[in-house]
Amino acid sequence: MKKKEETFFQLISQKPWEASQAKLDNKHDGKTLKLSREKIGVRTIMVVSTVIFSFFVVAYADRMLIHDWKNMPEPWLLWINTCILMITSYFFHKTKIASDRSENVKVKNGLFTVGFLSFTFIFGQMLVWYQLLNLGYFAASNVANAFFYMLTTIHGLHLLGGLIFWGLTISKFLKGNYRISKMQRSIELCAIYWHFLLIVWFVLFGLMLFT
Amino acid sequence: MPDEFDYKIEAKADMAASGTSVPPIDYAPVAERPEQELYHSKSWWTTYVFSQDAKYIGIQYTCVATAIALVGLALSLLMRLQLAFPNLSLLDASVYYQFITMHGMIMVVFFLTALFLGGFGNLLIPLMCGARDMVFPYVNMLSFWVFVLAVLVLVASFFVPGGPTGAGWTLYPPQAITAGTPGNLWGIVLMLVSLVLFVIGFTMGGLNYVITVLQARTRGMTLMRLPLSIWGIFVATILALLAFPALLVGGIMLLLDAVLGTSFFMPVSVSMGELLQTEGGSPILFQHLFWFFGHPEVYIVALPAFGIVSDLISVHARKNIFGYRMMVWALVIIGALSFIVWAHHMYVAGMNPWFGYFFATTTLIIAVPTAIKVYNWVLTLWRGNIHLTVPMLFTLGFIITFLNGGLTGLFLGNVVIDVPLSDTYFVVAHFHMVMGIAPVLVVFGAVYHWFPLVTGRMLDQGLGKLHFWITFVGAYMIYTPMYYQGFLGVPRRYFEMYESSYISTVGLNVFITLSALVVGLAQIIFFYNVIRSVLKGEKAEKNPWKANSLEWQTPKMPPEHGNWGEKLPVVYRWPYDFSVPGADKEHIPQNVSPSEVAGAKVEKT
Numbered sequence: 001m002k003k004k005e006e007t008f009f010q011l012i013s014q015k016p017w018e019a020s021q022a023k024l025d026n027k028h029d030g031k032t033l034k035l036s037r038e039k040i041g042v043r044t045i046m047v048v049s050t051v052i053f054s055f056f057v058v059a060y061a062d063r064m065l066i067h068d069w070k071n072m073p074e075p076w077l078l079w080i081n082t083c084i085l086m087i088t089s090y091f092f093h094k095t096k097i098a099s100d101r102s103e104n105v106k107v108k109n110g111l112f113t114v115g116f117l118s119f120t121f122i123f124g125q126m127l128v129w130y131q132l133l134n135l136g137y138f139a140a141s142n143v144a145n146a147f148f149y150m151l152t153t154i155h156g157l158h159l160l161g162g163l164i165f166w167g168l169t170i171s172k173f174l175k176g177n178y179r180i181s182k183m184q185r186s187i188e189l190c191a192i193y194w195h196f197l198l199i200v201w202f203v204l205f206g207l208m209l210f211t
Numbered sequence: 212m213p214d215e216f217d218y219k220i221e222a223k224a225d226m227a228a229s230g231t232s233v234p235p236i237d238y239a240p241v242a243e244r245p246e247q248e249l250y251h252s253k254s255w256w257t258t259y260v261f262s263q264d265a266k267y268i269g270i271q272y273t274c275v276a277t278a279i280a281l282v283g284l285a286l287s288l289l290m291r292l293q294l295a296f297p298n299l300s301l302l303d304a305s306v307y308y309q310f311i312t313m314h315g316m317i318m319v320v321f322f323l324t325a326l327f328l329g330g331f332g333n334l335l336i337p338l339m340c341g342a343r344d345m346v347f348p349y350v351n352m353l354s355f356w357v358f359v360l361a362v363l364v365l366v367a368s369f370f371v372p373g374g375p376t377g378a379g380w381t382l383y384p385p386q387a388i389t390a391g392t393p394g395n396l397w398g399i400v401l402m403l404v405s406l407v408l409f410v411i412g413f414t415m416g417g418l419n420y421v422i423t424v425l426q427a428r429t430r431g432m433t434l435m436r437l438p439l440s441i442w443g444i445f446v447a448t449i450l451a452l453l454a455f456p457a458l459l460v461g462g463i464m465l466l467l468d469a470v471l472g473t474s475f476f477m478p479v480s481v482s483m484g485e486l487l488q489t490e491g492g493s494p495i496l497f498q499h500l501f502w503f504f505g506h507p508e509v510y511i512v513a514l515p516a517f518g519i520v521s522d523l524i525s526v527h528a529r530k531n532i533f534g535y536r537m538m539v540w541a542l543v544i545i546g547a548l549s550f551i552v553w554a555h556h557m558y559v560a561g562m563n564p565w566f567g568y569f570f571a572t573t574t575l576i577i578a579v580p581t582a583i584k585v586y587n588w589v590l591t592l593w594r595g596n597i598h599l600t601v602p603m604l605f606t607l608g609f610i611i612t613f614l615n616g617g618l619t620g621l622f623l624g625n626v627v628i629d630v631p632l633s634d635t636y637f638v639v640a641h642f643h644m645v646m647g648i649a650p651v652l653v654v655f656g657a658v659y660h661w662f663p664l665v666t667g668r669m670l671d672q673g674l675g676k677l678h679f680w681i682t683f684v685g686a687y688m689i690y691t692p693m694y695y696q697g698f699l700g701v702p703r704r705y706f707e708m709y710e711s712s713y714i715s716t717v718g719l720n721v722f723i724t725l726s727a728l729v730v731g732l733a734q735i736i737f738f739y740n741v742i743r744s745v746l747k748g749e750k751a752e753k754n755p756w757k758a759n760s761l762e763w764q765t766p767k768m769p770p771e772h773g774n775w776g777e778k779l780p781v782v783y784r785w786p787y788d789f790s791v792p793g794a795d796k797e798h799i800p801q802n803v804s805p806s807e808v809a810g811a812k813v814e815k816t
Contacts, residue, residue, distance in 0.1 A: 011433075011434050011435065012434065012435065012536070012539055012540065012543065013536070014433065014434075014435045015536075016433065016435045016436055016785055017785075022783075022784075025431060025433045025435075025436060026431050026781075026782075026783055027430075027431070028430070028431055028432070028433045029430055030340075030341070030426075030427070030428035030429050030430055030431070030432050030433075031425075031426050031428070032425040032426060032434060033425060033426065035426075037346045037347075037422050037426045037427070040422050040425065040426065041346075041347065041418055041422055044418050044421060044422070044452070045414075045418070047452070047453075048414055048452050048453075048456060051452075051453055051456040051457075052456040052459060052460060055456055055457055055460035055461075055500065055503075056460055059460065059464065059475070059496060059500070062493060062496050063475065063491075063492075063493060063496065066491045066492075066493065067491065068474075068490050068491030069491070139467070139471045139472075139473050140471055140472040140473055140474075140488065143473060143474050143475060143491065143492070146467060146471070146473035146474075146475065150463070150464070150467060154463075
């Protein structure tokens, strides 16, 4: 049995024709990483999302250098939304800990709180939109506005995608038809994804704040 | 369906010895891992339409991709007729541009990408890795249906006011969305929506392909025992997961420019004598985003083709693949390099010349691993027991075609040569050879090779050979004259060309068009062959090509739902044990244990 994980480069420099290697290989269980497939799935999605947001950031950085860029005000509501998202992440972390300890009531309350706060965040973002549109900051009037609307939308869509999995988890939880280890895993993965979206929001908000 | 775990005791002892505490929840120890719960469909709809069986999804992908490819083929033949016989006035300028655009986009994205990754990926990955299905079958099913939706949206653009977009498959702004370009209102929007859907659908599928290869292989199947087909598809999928986001981002921003009138890419411009509202946008930013997707896209198509060719060549030459490790490394290196060569598509876009210098260098470097692959194929043939079966013919055709397409690419990779040739038919011939004809030859070879696995019947070899020779020779009759035309300076993208004072293109154009018609019609032979063989073809014996990889070792052929019957196979060797010196068998399948083979010496690869 192999004792530690080999790096990708070690793996592709194996010499499978050598007898000693063949002996090891015959016992190989066919898994490359010691992670569940769901966890790798979430990580892959986070990598792809990171690439997507990086392209947006690059486009933003490139586009803001051109003279027609007019900065947009940041309504104070955005700060409140940021706080809500931070609190959501905090509660998700608590829920995850509770689920690891199998404290069912806490998990249930935690999941509902998280869902409520996430929808509040999305609602808050829409309020910000409403305010800005009332002030006359249209997407077509300046590209900075367009970036703001586009980035908040994409971020919100990511959150909605996460909420689908949150919904699946909570419906399974309420029906009581689950394996504890599986439930712990789904809650953990949702929590990771929520933390990821919080970091993405920090980056996007910071970008808009400091430019 | 329990699998026998021979290593149970050993693994337990190992854990006890190492004295580890409770492992994290995430990792189930080897011996106690339950097998994947296999989904069983319950109704007609979930069996035949919304199927979650990867094999079936692969066939669905193949059929849809082929159907849309026929549309692309028809468009190209109509364009060729227009070029050869401009007097007929078959197409006017705007229709010609629309056909160019749709032909390009359909063939590159909706045909080749979908076919290699969606089609062959779904069919081969679980079977070759020894899995019962993909890791997320439901997501896999969704991926296919989102792809179907993307195709339908694309096709719908033929029927909207103004027709499909005529901006060229690169969709460069500002012209893609300004008045004067055909389909600038509806067509471009549908095209972008279709691409966004495609990317979303592909990401769902790609997740499956990557994680299945990484985590769901059978016992004994290490990464370095995987068939090269899987390596090609695996690396290509990773490329696609990282490259398609660039298309997605560019597509979304262009969509907003088109629909909301934002100016991400739209500079100050005057259209029809009126100043547009937009200002400050950066068209070159779109080009960077597009080609950051566009160049890896070439390798997304090419790498699976490389992998499949390696397997076909080894099986049909009865010889192990030369330099297996080198082949894997070449795939990985090509994949990595393909992300830093994109701007060689933009030499004429007005970049800083130093930029072009950098990209010319990286482009030429990528020729090194590619050349390694070609050498290794040729060395695999060397002293092999070459069977000139139909798959082998297509494979040989691929090597030659890829070679001459690739060599012309070396010239075009240099700025000084690219600048004068960029707008000519030389480029058309180059990219059709390297990523049109070459991958399509692999597709045909692969279809002839794996057809018995899918249907249990053989394709007719005689018809196959006829189909090969017409397609292969015909392709050269189409594209060799185009290289020549390019040297003469005949511009591409022109919808009609008559005699001019310095170049006559009429005769050559007629010749090319007639060849294209012959090749196009010759595909009827292929489809006739497929349909005839499905209905009443010769029944295939098990493992008709005497191959070693796992997909041929299923208990039943074609494999049933769940692929492996009661017990998953156990792998003891790589898939290239052909003509092993001293062995009493001519070929040794991957799941044959060493004790079953007498006298085999281990051979260094």
